[in-house]
Amino acid sequence: xxxxxxxxxRLFSSSSSPSSSFSSCPNPWLLIGLGNPGDKYxxxxxxxxxxxxxxxxxxxxIPFGSVHCKALFGEGTIGGVPVLLAKPQxxxxxxxxxxxxxxxxxxxxxxHVIVMYDDMDLPCGVLRIQPKGGHGRHKGLxxxxxxxxxxxxxxxxxxxxxxxxxxxxxxxxxxxxxNKTARERIDSAxxxxxxxxxxxxxxxxxxxxxxxxTEQKYKHLRFQNLPV
Numbered sequence: 553x554x555x556x557x558x559x560x561x562r563l564f565s566s567s568s569s570p571s572s573s574f575s576s577c578p579n580p581w582l583l584i585g586l587g588n589p590g591d592k593y594x595x596x597x598x599x600x601x602x603x604x605x606x607x608x609x610x611x612x613x614i615p616f617g618s619v620h621c622k623a624l625f626g627e628g629t630i631g632g633v634p635v636l637l638a639k640p641q642x643x644x645x646x647x648x649x650x651x652x653x654x655x656x657x658x659x660x661x662x663x664h665v666i667v668m669y670d671d672m673d674l675p676c677g678v679l680r681i682q683p684k685g686g687h688g689r690h691k692g693l694x695x696x697x698x699x700x701x702x703x704x705x706x707x708x709x710x711x712x713x714x715x716x717x718x719x720x721x722x723x724x725x726x727x728x729x730x731n732k733t734a735r736e737r738i739d740s741a742x743x744x745x746x747x748x749x750x751x752x753x754x755x756x757x758x759x760x761x762x763x764x765x766t767e768q769k770y771k772h773l774r775f776q777n778l779p780v
Contacts, residue, residue: 579664580634581753583608584623584651586669586692589641597713598726600738601668601692602639604711607742608749609637621657622650631754644692652699662706666752668745669693672722674712675775676730677737679745679768681709681752681761707757709745711738712772714780734780 585605593599609616614628614637623638636658640650655665663683669692674680684705687694697704714734716725730738751760 578633580636580658580660582636582638582655582658582660582665583749584638584640584647584654584665584667584696586644586647586667586696587639588644589639593727595729596727597730598644598670600670600711600713603738604668604709604742604745604749605637605639608746611746612750621653623654630750633753635753646695647692648695648697648699651696652701655700662700662703663757666707666709666749666757667693667696668709668711670713670726671710672713672715672725674710674714675772675778676712676714676734676780677741678712678772678775679709679741679748679764680712681707681748681757681764683707683757683761707752709748711741711745712775713738731780737775737780 583605585601585603587593587599587602588596595603608614609626612628612630612635614626614635616624616626616637616639618625619641620638622642623640626637628635628637636654638650638654640647642649651665651667655662666681669690671680671688671690673688685708686704687697693708696706700706713726716722729735748760748764751763
């Protein structure tokens with residue numbers, strides 16, 4: 553039995569009528585981490601979206617047990633709310649080829665989709681959660697928007713990785729691993745991100761953003777001029 557069918561069967565298992573069970577069940581959340589597949593890219597700056605969703609899956613005991621819509625896929629519940637986890641395996645710049653079909657398959661409103669990705673416009677280790685926005689020149693996010701038919705009103709968890717030093721090529725910077733100081737900041741941010749995502753699922757995106765972004769604003773001020 554594939555992952556989608558297992559999820560639906562669990563949603564309906566408490567009732568003899570699938571339609572009545574589904575109507576009483578909260579909308580699932582689809583949490584998507586962006587990155588590149590393969591050992592070559594593991595733990596690089598461009599893969600912090602994968603790192604974030606891996607940290608969340610570990611914390612909640614949710615395994616990635618299948619492949620669905622070109623993504624490694626997992627499913628579970630948080631506080632009685634179904635969650636679907638995905639790591640597209642299309643390579644970063646084609647991420648939408650996975651995310652678009654996933655959202656369409658489950659007929660999810662895009663305000664129940666959260667995309668996690670690296671952001672050079674934020675200091676390393678700083679997070680920001682938003683209900684909508686543009687792609688900010690991030691090619692993976694640009695692909696997601698394209699495959700959402702241009703709709704930008706989906707949640708995103710931005711994970712700051714800082715800017716490349718000096719005249720370093722941004723592409724080379726993205727594919728580098730973190731140094732010790734930066735890795736410590738990112739690992740701390742992943743722990744914070746897990747709590748943020750739990751708040752999104754249980755309290756909603758607006759409430760989670762209100763508390764998270766206030767805290768992260770002060771972290772931004774502390775980190776913005778610190779070297780990594």
